[in-house]
Amino acid sequence: LAKTTQPISMDSYEGQEVNITCSHNNIATNDYITWYQQFPSQGPRFIIQGYKTKVTNEVASLFIPADRKSSTLSLPRVSLSDTAVYYCLVGEGHGSGNTGKLIFGQGTTLQVKP
Amino acid sequence: EPEVTQTPSHQVTQMGQEVILRCVPISNHLYFYWYRQILGQKVEFLVSFYNNEISEKSEIFDDQFSVERPDGSNFTLKIRSTKLEDSAMYFCASSDTIGPPFGDIQYFGAGTRLSVL
Numbered sequence: 001l002a003k004t005t006q007p008i009s010m011d012s013y014e015g016q017e018v019n020i021t022c023s024h025n026n027i028a029t030n031d032y033i034t035w036y037q038q039f040p041s042q043g044p045r046f047i048i049q050g051y052k053t054k055v056t057n058e059v060a061s062l063f064i065p066a067d068r069k070s071s072t073l074s075l076p077r078v079s080l081s082d083t084a085v086y087y088c089l090v091g092e093g094h095g096s097g098n099t100g101k102l103i104f105g106q107g108t109t110l111q112v113k114p
Numbered sequence: 115e116p117e118v119t120q121t122p123s124h125q126v127t128q129m130g131q132e133v134i135l136r137c138v139p140i141s142n143h144l145y146f147y148w149y150r151q152i153l154g155q156k157v158e159f160l161v162s163f164y165n166n167e168i169s170e171k172s173e174i175f176d177d178q179f180s181v182e183r184p185d186g187s188n189f190t191l192k193i194r195s196t197k198l199e200d201s202a203m204y205f206c207a208s209s210d211t212i213g214p215p216f217g218d219i220q221y222f223g224a225g226t227r228l229s230v231l
Binding site for chain 1: 147156158159169224
């Protein structure tokens with residue numbers, strides 16, 4: 001499983017766009033990039049997943065450059081309720097002998113201020 | 115939207131007692147997991163389960179731990195003799211393999227807070 005590096009914490013204000021970048025220099029060809037969000041005392045929640053280029057859903061956008069060695073989660077116009085820990089995970093899920101386990105790092109604690 | 119449900123939300127037990135944490139994964143999912151998170155620490159993988167057997171377990175998942183899928187809907191984690199250091203949030207997750215261009219997505223329950231006194 002590729003190792004990921006992301007900032008430990010970020011601060012933002014309501015209404016701003018927040019970009020969280022994750023480095024994954026050792027990403028493998030079959031790996032996907034997945035971001036999860038976790039609120040205190042709750043389970044991680046899937047936000048977005050991508051393989052290359054840009055992916056957008058109703059919650060966020062994910063930008064992946066051509067070399068795939070990093071990715072950026074973009075949260076448009078954050079609100080106080082977006083205060084959470086955001087995790088970047090890289091892996092291929094099941095297949096090739098992998099069981100799909102997720103290895104979480106410390107994540108990025110995003111604090112949104114009024 | 116389908117969700118993973120876990121019961122109880124909070125379990126208090128005495129050291130040395132057995133506990134069973136219960137999970138109902140999303141109905142058409144085939145892969146099941148348990149993770150734990152000690153307060154203030156990372157989410158840690160415990161065990162993965164597929165086709166009625168453990169497919170991988172971590173070093174944390176020692177002989178005191180066991181998992182079972184007793185019927186078509188429940189997935190349980192048993193801790194045979196709890197220790198103080200087992201106090202944590204325990205999360206159940208499930209996934210299904212959709213296939214390219216999508217990778218696997220795990221859906222987590224809200225967790226069971228286990229307090230060992």
